[in-house]
Amino acid sequence: MSFVREVTVGDKLIRLEFQKFAKLANGSVMVSCGDTQVLVTVCASDEPKEGQDFFPLTVDYLEKFYAAGRIPGGFFKREAKPTERESLNSRVIDRPLRPSFPEDYMNETQIIATVMSYEPAHHPAPLALLGASAALMISDIPFNGPVASLRMGMKDGKLILDPPLLETTDLDLTVACRPDAILMVEAGANFLSEDQMLDAITTAHQWMKPLFDVQYEIQKAIGKPKREVPKKTFDANLFEEVLAASKAPIAACFEIGDKLERNKALKAASKQVISALNPDGDDKRKAQIKLILEDVKYKMMREQILGEKKRIGGRGFKDVRNITCEPRVLKRPHGSAMFQRGETQAVATVTLGAGDDELRIDSIHSGDERKAFLLHYNFPPFSTGEAKPQRGLSRREMGHGALAERAIAQILPDKSKFGYTIRLVSDVLESNGSSSMATVCAGTMALLDAGVPIVEPVAGIAMGLIKEGDRYAVLSDILGDEDHLGDMDFKVCGGENGITALQMDIKIGGLSKEIMREALAQAREGRRHILGKMKSAIAEPKELSQFAPRIFQLKIPSDRIRDLIGPGGKMVKKIVADTGVKIDIQDDGMVNIVSPDVLSAEAAKSLIRSVTSDPDVGGIYLGTVKKIMDFGAFIEIKPGTEGLCHISELEEGRVAKVTDVLKEGDECLVKVLDIDRQGKIKLSRRAALGKKPTTQG
Known part of the structure; x- marks a missing residue:
């Protein structure tokens, strides 16, 4: 018989069901909120490997398409390797759990969280972390829990618990905690202050109390005795x-x-x-x-x-290493910049593309999702002076790239004002501390070099904390060794007066709000110092590179989009073929014309206006004869728009037969005499003789 407990956080009811699914695992639980259900299992080997000197923990977060009632895209129609979103969520689960195991525990341990039912109103990742902690709590695996997680948003200055994934808010914050400690923070923000960010983090921790209490209750009721972990001792x-x-x-x-x-x-x-x-x-x-x-x-x-x-x-605690900035270090990319801080160096490039260059993502969250801003982070082995094989993109590279992407996404112009797809690539060429923050700095400068009208420059800095008893030190711009040996490392990105992204990992409990406030204030000081160095190298957007495509925009009535596309895309394909441009049509009627030159763009604009605008009474059009009748000719003056030229309006004087003047397929100038209430158009050829067309049909 299953064992069930329910807990309420804010307005959300969370249900944990044990002893029903995957009962051969060391621990398992189905966590539900609304119609979102996540099955979490934990398994561990009986003995550690001989000579094991690190904790071999594996965390896999998986999203099944059936959870949202969808069939995967692609030829095989089945889930393939984990997507970037799944890998990032795996990291979010791994990072707070890893330090919550005993230091000397070295058994192979695997956590698998599978999203089996999905409702957009309830994000599955925090439920997965809660489930992982609860499954560990009841298992025999040694674990210093409980751990819980919440996702927070902010709108009009008010905190929101787990806002819908695609809803735009001023904050997207994920916090993971133990009862006595904040363990992990991931945040993207719309230039929030340090105080706002800190209040959101501490509020989330307070809201988690019921999640800790219910796990203690469950462990007491059905928990297994924990394994003994032999302590490593030195002579x-x-x-x-x-x-x-x-x-x-x-x-x-x-x-x-x-x-x-x-x-x-x-x-x-x-x-x-x-x-x-x-x-x-x-x-x-x-x-x-x-x-x-x-x-x-x-x-x-x-x-x-x-x-x-x-x-x-x-170095002193607040000292930032020597900084060198240089834009336009590469000749052909649309924008480029090099940022060097101490022994960390990143070269960023920007490529501007059309609407069809957007990334299309097949996911359970939004179906066919599109991204117009892409940030790719590369960390080759030579950046640390090592020789080792490259095995594809690592979770670490995904995580660092996602952090930099969150930081920079806030400063990009609205798509309606700058219609390009933007790809930013950061190649880390040297690394000794916080290459992700170097990516933010180099990326910002590369955007300016590419001529992107960003809201304001942003920079990033990596901070550290060393604490023993009442003694502590906050360190700015930490090295790799200081990161490895410290008690907290956090990365803060933003502009002069606000945060756009934050990532924090804390390895100790009992960290006061005052210390965190001091650390964030010191980070702001360091961030402003770095921004000053960047602005001395490049402060304003440059002109678009000669190698970048040009985008021209035209707004048409949304109810005429179908006319522009035409049956089976026939009309838009014809315009593209005739002018050599690319056309991207938005749902609101905004048309982006990507063209190598102005003349081609203007030709495309003229054709688009012709297709999507109504005929003007009195306008002169170059039309094509579509059909001959005894009483006149039907002439197409715009794609899909025909009018009747009566036989009496063909020429001056009497015309015996229409075919004496026109044949099907002939082109001729006609004037619009009238458009009646039913939309029927009356044309005249004789009124247009000797005139020039006012509109191309």
Whole structure:
């Protein structure tokens, strides 16, 4: 018999059903809200692999098309590899759960969240994370939960719980927490202040209390005893020997600012210590020394920051590394820029395209969704000085690209004013701390170089926090080592006075709102410093590149769109063939004409106006004879629009037979004499003799 609990958060009723589905898993639950249902399962191996030194956690979030009553597109008509949206949601589940397992737990663990029923009003990703935590809580897998997640929006300054996915709001915020700690934040925002963002995060945490309470209740009722996790211990004497031998050389390494030189020195120091303390080459002792060295490096770097107030390379807590900005570093792309901060370098390019260059996405959320702004982030192995095979796009690259895309999307012009499809690509050429934030900076400058009329420039900065007891330090523009060894890292993007994107991962509990407020304020200071450097390189949009296509816009009545398209697209295809342009027709009647030159665009505009406008009484048209009758000729003056030229209106004087003057297929000038209430058009050829056409038919 199934075990069911229900919990209400805001106006949403969430149902958790256990012991009914996937009962062979270590833990499973069906989480429902409205008609959205997500099945979450957790499984773990009985024993860790021999020599395992990292936690092998796998999280897969899957969306089934049947959940929305749809059949997948494509030839095979089945779900293929995970989409980018699924991969990003997998990361959102993974990031808060990973630090919630015991540090010494090394068993292979897999979490699979499957969306089996989908209602647009209830987003499945927060339900999936809740389900993963609840399934872990009742399983025998060691887990320091519970964890919960909420998605928040903001409209007119008021917070909204889980707004519809396609609804535009000033905030799209996902927060994951434990009862005593905020674990993860993902946000896109419309230039919100630091205080607004912080209030939204803390409010979300407060609203989660019922989700924590119900998980404790469920665990008490049906939870299994947890497995014992053997603690890794160091030999106390060996630890003191390693500390004494390594303290001075490691401290000297932390004085080196250059990443490659520092890593080289650290490796040499480690080899020296291992050789001195393990002369017999004992493998187990060597492994112990390596683990101790990592612990020594961790503690020494943190104490150097908190005790000596000194960072790696000697920087101050608020210091941002040297910045170099350069637009138009590449000749043929429509826009390009290079942004260098310390040993992190990104080159961004912008390509402008037509409406048919938009990305089409087949998803359960919106059917055939279209995206006119694409940001692609690439992280090749040479950016870190490594040689390793490239196995396609990683989840990390997707996540970094999505963060930069959220930051920049807020500054793009409205499609009705700038009708291009925009593809921004960031190639990370060097990496030592926050290449995603370098992508935001380089991307903003590349947009300006391409002539995109952005709302205002945005920049990004990566921040860190080191905290021990009451001592703490907020670090601006962190290095990779400071990220790895810190207690919180967060990335803030925005303009002079507002945030457009935020990503935060917190590894410790009990972090006060005041510390977070201080960290966000310091991030704003650093962001403004970076913006100043960017603006000194390029402050305003340049003219469009000579290699970029030109877009000309024309508005037609929406009820005439069918006339422009024509049967089976015949009319619009003819205009494209005759003029050599591309035509993109919007639902509101806005027509974007993508043309290599002005003359072709003007020719296309003339034809479009001719097709979509009503004939004018008194207008002179070049028409085509479609049908001959005894009493006159039917002449097409516009595509799909015909009028009658009576035999008496063919020429001056009497005409015996219509065929004496016109034949089917002939072109002739005619004047519109009248249009009656039924829309019948009266034409005259003789009134147009010697005249010039006022409109091309």
